[in-house]
Amino acid sequence: MFGSGAMTNSINEFDAADLFLVTGSNTTEQHPLIGTRIINAKQRGAQLLIIDPREIPLAKFADLHLRQNIGTDVAVLNGMMNVIIEENLYDKEFVTTRTENFEQLKEVVSKYPPKAVEKISGIAAADLKKAARMYAKADKAMIAYAMGITQHTTGVDNVKSCANLAMLTGHLGRAAVGVNPLRGQNNVQGACDMGGLPNVYSAYQPVIDANVKKKFEEAWKVEGLDDKPGLTITDMMNAAQQGELKALYIMGENPLMSDPDTAHIEHALSNLDFLVVQDIFLSETAKKADVVFPAASFAEKDGTYTNTERKVQLACKAVNPPGQARPDWQIICEISKLAGYPMNYESPADVLKEINALSPSYGGITLERLSKGFGLQWPCPNIEHPGTAFLHKDKFSKGLGTFMPCEFKPPAEMPDDEYDFMLTTGRIYYQFHTGTMTRRVSILEREAPEALLEINPEDAKKLGIRNKDKVEVSSRRGSLQMKAEVTERVPPRVVFSTFHFSEACINVLTNSAFDPVAKIPEYKGCAVKVRRCA
Amino acid sequence: MKTLAKKDINKILSIWSQKHDVLAPTKMDNGDCIFSAFDEKAFTLDYKKPPLSPKSVFFPQSEIIFRVEKNRYNEVVAAKKALIFGLRSCDMMGIRQASSFMSRDNKDIYYQARQNAAATVVMACPKAQNETCFCTTTLSGPVAKKGFDLQLYDIGDTLLVEIGSPRGEELLTGMPLAEMEESQAKQKIDEFLQNAILTIPEVKSVIDAMNKLKDRKIAEKVWDDFGAKCITCGGCAFVCPTCTCFNVYDHQQAAGEGIRLRAWDACLYSGFTREASGHNPRASQASRLKRRHEHKLLDYNNTDIQDGLCGCVGCGRCSDYCPVHIGTLEVVKAITG
Amino acid sequence: MKRTRSVCPFCGCGCSFYILSENDRVVGIEPSPENPVNKGMLCVKGWNAHEFIHSPERLVTPLIRKQGELVAASWDEALKLVANKLMDTHKKYGPRALGFLSSAKVSNEENYLMMKLARAVFKTNNVDHCARL
Ligand code: SF4
């Protein structure tokens, strides 16, 4: 691959692209103001290519919509590359001067001719060819993807395959092209950038690097920083279940609803000696805690947030927190002080100064500059630097871009005789994440008050299910009841629901099998059975 | 005619600020220009129409309308003395439309209290603020005909002052006024108006569209196409100076304690018309958009605002801020095709 | 009515808006007209981001579990309890027995401090957040 997990290009560049390949992203519902740019681009004549099993709202505008079988993305993308190489549509100059490992890619994708891909993915060979040609021939083609690509046991392979496709066709390193993961929550990008990850400090500085360790030891005036990667959230839950993890401090997350296989998480959390949750509401997870800290909401504190295009923006305090609630940063400082390590910050601005000093790509993103404008995109190494709209302009951050071909692997759990449906999960427009905030907005709650199970009319008929009938859906891990929505949005043998609603949170059913590298669970596919409730 | 020196304007606003919450065009640090609490250093006369119209002063997006304390009900009618400086004539017309609606049948006491407490100082529009202005078509600009307390004409170093009400008169007490001879002032205003109108051409198709709507001669496909694009953000209703729909909800804080609030709602949201049975008389986004635009261009015809044209005041905000370009101008274009 | 610049909390687009407030209450939202991300526009979630802030269900005091129930407690008590428990666990079972989850919903500064707390104070790299989810 060629760099870190961030959008290579900027939101504004969507206005200049000639073709969009949208895959695993329900853009108009999850990133509405990026989705609208695609709709508008369509009206000015841009092409839209969608690869998604569901008939997402954007599909109405698609020139071509490929509805692959769930979890067959690698095969589909390999098939497209097969056609592109076979028909000599790849960017030879780009491949020769900017990439390595082309021969290996060629070898792997040669095993995926359109006919073979049709068998795996259900996509007609003719459509696959058409898609490959459209993408390869466009001058400025952008790939946009989201959790539909990453939330698979083969998530990393899916991402690599998108990158391979972009490199092969030279759709990288310029304006209005690139590989653009749309990050879900408002500061996922920032949480990663700040080192909220077990293997890196801020700005992706590896914990195993001795120089980095030394740098942070000196800056923080401590000794003996841990130089081995820690546990991911998925591993932490397993460690808790096994009694190895004893205490967990959770800030602003609700894993009991957002993580797969609720029963497993519940067991893991109750196995802890001590659980601290810091949140603005008493979330399902907070209800299990030994101590709950009341936190301030975004409107009640100063701070910066990094959006999906790597842009750091400033938000300021508008009102005081209710009651005794305090901003998260103050609570952490208090704990630190009591634990014998005083953190002397007067304000988030002081913290930002330390971030500037210790995180190279954030070096020039100062409060002063942020307050005078609309934000800065990292990398922005110093205060003269204007920020970076698109990455990999003349070379990749690691020199040559390496093709990393992947073989297709089926999802961890496939439908069988008993669990005969594939369940896929996602979000809806009116709700956000586990619903702690949006379900407390009366208009949003009015628009979408309950969980629904989308099921294809063909299947509904067979099972005697009518629209809004109550159904029971079960997997090997649990069972839930909710109303059915009979709709063509899902293909036959596939059902869909969300994790916004605690009354029927779909993660009771999902599989915690995860990608071996990224540790992202397979939310997008597991086997279930469905029946109508009496 | 009374005049003020432009260089004094900051001083004058400071004086008004002593007794009013003054909302005025403000250049923010980041470069945005919006209406915000008057701040001498950030105040500017070089501004465009902000996303929110002044209705947000009389009818805030969210507002407490009563409290229940110890099981007793207490109405909350909150109104501070306010002054909106620099609103444009289209927004003045918007206030008149909304006020007329809010005082018909059942008087909306919350709205009226805030409106009575707020003075308006219009800045006549010297030119189109951007390409979506069409106030000359809707008969709402570039200068306001009535409704304001004061209206100012910027003719260079001098501001001509038109007094619209006794409250306007009062606002001028103690101010450094000068006098311009009536005929000269009239000539200046005519010139101002001529120049302004030149930059805001009449959009005849708006009238054509209204007629077509009246004759029910519009292909459903127009609405279907818009319905397919609309992302149901509600923004068009929220930025519209004449939209006044709201939703009412309660926050119970403890037994016998709570508040009732109201907050802006939009006819574009499907729950707006959904009935308790689940039935929705306007089931599709297309039908909701059709309803909205009929309401603006058709049903508001011949309103009691005799000198206005319809429920649209020609500010162009829905065209500026709809993420998928379904503003009045685009709808008109599609209708008259 | 005060206007304070902010960023929408509901998705990764990062639309920018002003929070309108009056008497320490949020009363509305106005999109930033010039911010290149949203240019005066928002989606339904952004436009309605004002309401949950004053929800009566907001947590307003620290809570501590006593006899199985979460009950209101003082900051002093709650902070001390947490700091002591974390230190005890660290002493008894080592740094790897502690875990810290930071958040895709809080600010960069807060995420930075959470990872600093885990790493500098409790010497563990067991720090992660829900980006994968
Ligand atoms: S502003 Fe546009 S997208 Fe939003 S509700 Fe109105 S018509 Fe629909």
Ligand code: SF4
């Ligand atoms: S307003 Fe909508 S599109 Fe913009 S950041 Fe918020 S949730 Fe995302």
